[in-house]
Amino acid sequence: MFKMGMKQAVSSYVFLLQRLHVGHLDAMVASGAQTIEIFAARHHFDYTDRGGVKEIASWFRSNDVRATLHQPIFDANTGEWSRHHQPALNLIDVEKSRRINAMDEVKRALEAAEQIPFESIVLNLGTSNDTWSERTLDLSLTAIEHIKAFAHPLGVKTLVETSPHEVATPDHLLEILRVGHFDTVGVCLDTGHMNLPGRGGVEAAFAILGDRVKEVHLNDNHGEKDEHCWPGEGTIDWKLVTAGIAAITNPPICVLEIAYEPELTSAEVTKLATKAFETLNK
Template sequence: MRHGISTHVFFPQRLTSALLDSLRDAGAEAIEVFAARHHFDYTDRAAVRDVATWFRSNDVAPTLHMPLFTAEDEAIWSRHTAPTINLISMQKSTRIASMDEVKRALEAAEQVPFTSCVLHPGLRDDEWDTRAIDDSMTAIEHLKAFAGPLGVKLLLENLTNDVATPAHLAEIVRVGHFSNVGFCLDLGHLQMTEVGEEAKAEGAKSLTEEAFEVFGDRLVELHLHDNHGQFSGKGDEHLWPGAGSVDWALVAKKVAAMKTQPVGMLEVAYDLGEASVVTVDRAKDAWALVRGVGR
């Protein structure tokens, strides 16, 4: 498994070459650049050029995460701001505006050699129905046509809504005949929807096992972070692996069995109080845990 770190760990800060240096020094072979104007302003050509120059000078592969906020919401952003960009909103105007914002971020690939872009299909309360399927396919087709010439592959990420379950994402890709669309398996989001211990005792299959099987060899990227599950009341904590209740031994087993190894992208919560050396040490521990040789 290739080691990656998302700039999400520095999300409240402006992305600089010094921050990218610290992720490289932590052993990152790939870096996911989180598209947010207060962090990585993809509409600022100078900011994009600086990031592009850094990646050209370092043997680190860049990937992109789609924006989660509109330009208006970026102005009042805080760590408690809920995402507002929705590619499958029931409002057509919102869908169009959301796709336009993602395209603005994708335009950065003209300078930064992004290989992939992670997409969020929907928001927390979106439901699985015919409309959601149609709107998902429309958004994917539209963005795929835009990203393809830039050399960027789209990756659909599982969320905690009913649309973006691994099984439903696979169904969207199958029905839409999207042969060049892959998947990003977010293990923290999966833990937020994992079946309880009572259900497992009754023979219910682990959602982690199902997800690896459903995504198969189209699984390109893993988002590695931890939480205490849907029944803890603590939400999507984005903890370092090992600090929550994710079954990392099972994850390590499933990753080891894959024919093509995915990028393991650490997507942990930002903590301005931590020095970069702490990030280095924690990243090494986290990757060891996912390899099955951790603490």
């Protein structure tokens, strides 16, 4: 069972195909979310639009709701959007120019924290093309150090996310944090990523990461690909997830990070998220 005081949250990822507006925020709060994770993608949340950022910031000032940020992973110059676009921004890309581009884009998103009270930012280290090596370790250390230095004065904590590739396994993330002496950097554990082939399962992930977990992305799949289904629609044993969360000393923010479906209305998202929270709290 969830510990008292743990924050239920929803990611705006569920509305990723649409321009984020306050109606979406209202819909997520109506489901019981006490924290909203804003997914930084310019077609969705344009962090370079001062007027748009100001509107979202005004909503947070008027509501007792916390905010977190997911780093941008899509190229701002993609053009017309569709769900078939693959992540293009990689903080540890082998090409220096692409690393710089990704770093600059993450910093642009973080600048929104001057108005929106983001408590943390979730970083993704690498893509499916990256393998674990001394080089990717060094590049990960550099990326975290730069983002951490930029985020800290804005009052934003840095988190690194478990991912379905070699660089960001639980063991490797702990190695990165240990080598870099990143004592204040936490981990975001993505349940769906840990349910994929070769990733060891959610129970092992919680056991390895322990109290380094500060945020949990709650999503399901069928053990074959990263689907971001609602909890209960895939093969994850959610009793193991809730047990893993309950074992963490300081209860983490638990974020429903669900795939975007064009046909889902705000009201339907509220209904589905409410049901998911009720099921997880049983």
